[in-house]
Amino acid sequence: MGRAEERRARQRGGHRAAPKSRRSQAPASSPAATTAADATTAARSADGATVVGGRSAKAAKPPKGRIRRLFTWKKMLGTFLGTCLLGIAGFVALYMYVDVPQGNAVALQESNVYKFSDGTVLARVGKTNRESVDLAKVPTEVQHTFVAAENKSFYHDSGIDMRGLARGLFNTVTGRGTQGGSTITQQYVKNYYLNQDQTVSRKLREMVISLKVDRRLTKDEILAGYINTSYYGRNAYGIQAAAQAYYHTDASKLTVQRGAYLAALLQAPSQYDWTAATPLGRKLVEARWNYVLDNMVKQHWLDAGKRQGMSFMKDAKPKEPKGTPGEEGQKGYLVQLANQQLEDRLMKTQGMTRSQAEAAVVERGWTITLNIDKKKQAALEKAVKSQLTSKLNPKKRKVDGNIQAGAASVDPKTGKIVALYGGQDYFKHWISNATRRDYQPASTFKPVILAAALEQNATTQTGKPITADTIYDGTSGRQVLDHGSKVGFGPPNEDHVDYGPITVQKAMNQSVNSVFAQMGVDVGMTKVMDTAKKLGMDTEGMQAVPAQTLGSMGASPLEMAGIYATFANHGNKVTPSILKSAEQKNNSVDIPGAIGGPVISRTAADSVTSVLTGVVDDGTASENVAGNSLRDGRQVAGKTGTSDSNKSAWFTGYTPDLVTSVGLFGEDRKSQAHVSMMGATGLLKYPGRVNGGTYPAMIWAAYTFGVAGDAKFDLNTTQGAGVEPTQTPTFSQKPSQTPSNTPSSAPPSSSAPPSRSPSQSPSQSPSQSPSQTPTGTPSTGLPTGGTPEDPLNPDGGPDSGQ
CATH class of the missing domain: 3.40.710.10 (DD-peptidase/beta-lactamase superfamily)
Structure with missing residues (x-):
């Protein structure tokens, strides 16, 4: 067999064999060549596989496929580096393109109008309660409560949290809920320069503006802007308005305990308002308050011994609200529920946090029409007064001062809440008895x-x-x-x-x-x-x-x-x-x-x-x-x-x-x-x-x-x-x-219903005659009148059941 023929034979065997050195090659007619050919033939007949150069074609490596040729490590590395360069170039272009806008926090303040279902005005709420103060007038310990609550690395970061921002962008694109991890600078930018919309473009602008603001302003200026533009609930914008609303004092006189409460409020202002909060809300805000103070100890901003002696109820419990004009009587309860349901909707559709949603609703120029039927609302209020509250006399009977009434009326075919009774007066009882969940049904x-x-x-x-x-x-x-x-x-x-x-x-x-x-x-x-x-x-x-x-x-x-x-x-x-x-200007939900x-x-x-x-x-x-x-x-x-x-x-x-x-x-x-x-x-x-x-x-x-x-x-x-x-x-x-x-x-x-005669047994329904004989008899339990062990009623008194 000549060299060309031998080469073609090897190729037919499954792969191109590597050339042998001249020293190892023997002429085709030599005994060595004949022996090699016989050995190859024997190997093929033994296992059915073609053997070339002493190796089976089964063990031969297959040729590189198209995918392997396409995704080589060099090409993948090149693609990655190219993408990074494009990203950097895009960010540079975005940084050059986006300017820091004029602040608009005050301009965004606008009354909300609430209407009955027939379009008549129920309430107009929105007298802006805002007063900015210099940071120097806010005690240093109180300043630190906000940093401890929201952004412990504030004094050292560049104004943005890349991981939090990436998470927020991903959540926005995929519709997976709310963003977390914003820095104080980012929150200040949202409050003062932008809005609470949760869109990719707005988040990218927020990132760039935050970087620029961090370069232009000092940390104290940013912190001052943040605490003066944030929403604290009770229609209070800024720390001075919040200090007045919750403690009836100036921001300069706040203690660290009270400052910690105001800082804790920013996570969910209405939910954490102690006066109107549910039992769960109270637990959450007290836990948040403890979290703030404990963080201050970790940051060496608060003495550990002093921290141990602090009690929320003794040192930080807020005072009663003063009330916002337009929310007296039942109006406040209706406005409160309307705001809450609108906030819930914004959280679900736009991925906002609770605090972001509240800031986007309260005093933002909304026209909100309720399903409340004006006549039914009046009728419900009249019924409560005629059947109950007119009969209460706390001066004569102490227990009468403890009676709270709540009611909700719904059209079952549409699901509309047509009337609601939250209490005698929103300014006197801030918790809505119609929506509270702390009593047993x-x-x-x-x-x-x-x-x-x-x-x-x-x-x-x-x-x-x-x-x-x-x-x-x-x-x-x-x-x-x-x-x-x-x-x-x-x-x-x-x-x-x-x-x-x-x-x-x-x-x-x-x-x-x-x-x-x-x-x-x-x-x-x-x-x-x-x-x-x-x-x-x-x-x-x-x-x-x-x-x-x-x-x-x-x-x-x-x-x-x-x-x-x-x-x-x-x-x-x-x-x-x-x-x-x-509806809000050109926006509707x-x-x-x-x-x-x-x-x-x-x-x-x-x-x-x-x-x-x-x-x-x-x-x-x-x-x-x-x-x-x-x-x-x-x-x-x-x-x-x-x-x-x-x-x-x-x-x-x-x-x-x-x-x-x-x-x-x-x-x-x-x-x-x-x-x-x-x-x-x-x-x-x-x-x-x-x-x-x-x-x-x-x-x-x-x-x-x-x-x-x-x-x-x-x-x-x-x-x-x-x-x-x-x-x-x-x-x-x-x-x-x-x-x-x-x-x-x-x-x-x-x-005892009127339709039952005195002789009729309680075990008989109206359709049964006393002589009707049941088909069997039930088993008995404890002796008659026995008091069972009831984990929810340890004193043995019966649950009324009626």
């Missing part, structure tokens, strides 16, 4: 348990479907069972009344705690809380435990109105909205619809509505709702609720076209602690207890029957008081013994 939560049971097609411990006709054991204090084992929870009924065998319908009518505690375990408390969340309850941090069946969590009248509006709207989610439109898709089935929702008509016609609300002379045949569904120790009382009810939740709360005027309402207005009935069936139901009826139409419920269900019974009641559990059908003590007069 009590038995108004029971319909949620039933909704979960119906939605999940849940069964009792013995496998019987849970329906309006299912019979449970209504023994007070009966220990809840989970397939034979006790779960350590046995809530008493109101006044420890034993109802014996009782249908779910009747248990809802009379608000029997023991029945719904067992039902919650039968359904599964996780499923109950999941249903509550779907219906609109904020369940974050709530434990799925049997005690929640008593409505022991916190909720607001507005929250409960939304949940019941979802029932009224056949299971379609209703998220109550006060905003109709929000898209307001989403308040009605969503189904979160529970129509059958489940309509069945709950049907059952709740029985509460009105033959239950705890019968006296002051069903028996109200203004009812005029209107169909009504609803539920009463009264919390432990009578600290709150509720009635949440609805007609087909209007849902309203009314709550009464016992609040100490000075400490704002939750207190009992027993004996308020000199009430001697029930005895002295402010039940949900008393003043809350009276306010609800006076308002609703004056403004609601006469529409009829369109129910897709075969269950509940709203329809004729279609099945024989079934027992929930096999009995261990037969209890008496007569309660051990007479029920309170408030729970």
Whole structure:
């Protein structure tokens, strides 16, 4: 074989062999060549692979592919360096192009106009409260509180935080929420030179201007500009206005403790305003206050020993607000909720933080039209006054000074908040009782348990479907069972009344705690809380435990109105909205619809509505709702609720076209602690207890029957008081013994509906005759009148349940 032929043979074998040295090559006719050829042939026949030069083609390296030739390390490095050069060139060009604009912080201050749904003006808010002060007049320790709170590296940085800026740009481009990590210089630039818009172009301008401002101004000048242009809540812009608004003093007289509070406010001014804050808001701002002071110690700006002796309540608790003209009466509560919902919308659509959103809304020239119906708002205020506040006399009865009322009214078909009652006067009580979530909704939560049971097609411990006709054991204090084992929870009924065998319908009518505690375990408390969340309850941090069946969590009248509006709207989610439109010069905010898709089935929702008509016609609300002379045949569904120790009382009810939740709360005027309402207005009935069936139901009826139409419920269900019974009641559990059908003590007069004769047993529904024989008997729990161990009620007093 010649050299050319040998070379072609090697190429056919899979690759081009490296040339051999002349010394190792032998003539084709030599014995060495013949031996090599024979060895190659033997190797090929042994494993089926072509062997070239003693190596198999299987082990040969494949030729470089097109991708490998394209992405060589040299080309990749060149591309990276080119990109960097282009980026640097672009930044240089941007730096040369963008100038520092004229400051516009004062020019941006403009009154907001708030309107009723019909376009008439509700309020005009926006008298600018601003006064700049020289930094030299602000104590050095107070200056340091702002640096410790917002930007510890302020005195050493170049004016920007590259990592925070990159994160903000990425979040803006990808729509992943709010930006964090801005320096004090960047925040000053936003406040004074730019605006709060969250766009890529605005962020790039912010970066360049911050760099230039840091070069042109001293750190003290930047800090002075920052604390004089920031928004602190209470319509206060700048540290001097904030010192006056929160402590009624000048900025020059602020202590480090008070300065730390003002610095902490900047993260979320309205949420952290101590006077109007929720319990959670108070915890957060106090934690923020501690964070600021601890950072000052780390930076050696505050002595550690001095820090140890500081107390928020003693040294930094702010004073009552003075109030802004235009927000008196109910107006302030309406403006507050409108601002909050607009801020929430800006945070969601433009990626703002809470503080940025507040600064973008308050006094920025918005025209905000609310869904509030002027006539319904007036009617609600009138109902509260005629049925409650006109009867309160704090001089005669101390408890009367502790009564707070809140209410929210929602159109279930549109989700519009048509009326709201936040308290007697925004200037006298800054916390809105319509939106506060620190009181228990009590038995108004029971319909949620039933909704979960119906939605999940849940069964009792013995496998019987849970329906309006299912019979449970209504023994007070009966220990809840989970397939034979006790779960350590046995809530008493109101006044420890034993109802014996009782249908779910009747248990809802009379608000029997023991029945719904067992039902919650039968359904599964996780499923109950999941249903509550779907219906609109904020369940974050709530434990799925049997005690929640008593409505022991916190909720607001507005929250409960939304949940019941979802029932009224056949299971379609209703998220109550006060905003109709929000416009600002050439800018408008898209307001989403308040009605969503189904979160529970129509059958489940309509069945709950049907059952709740029985509460009105033959239950705890019968006296002051069903028996109200203004009812005029209107169909009504609803539920009463009264919390432990009578600290709150509720009635949440609805007609087909209007849902309203009314709550009464016992609040100490000075400490704002939750207190009992027993004996308020000199009430001697029930005895002295402010039940949900008393003043809350009276306010609800006076308002609703004056403004609601006469529409009829369109129910897709075969269950509940709203329809004729279609099945024989079934027992929930096999009995261990037969209890008496007569309660051990007479029920309170408030729970005896007019339609029941004195001889009728509480265990019988209106559709049952006394002689009707159940198909079984329920099991009994604790002895009659026994006091169970209740982790939420250690003193043994019963949760009212009504």
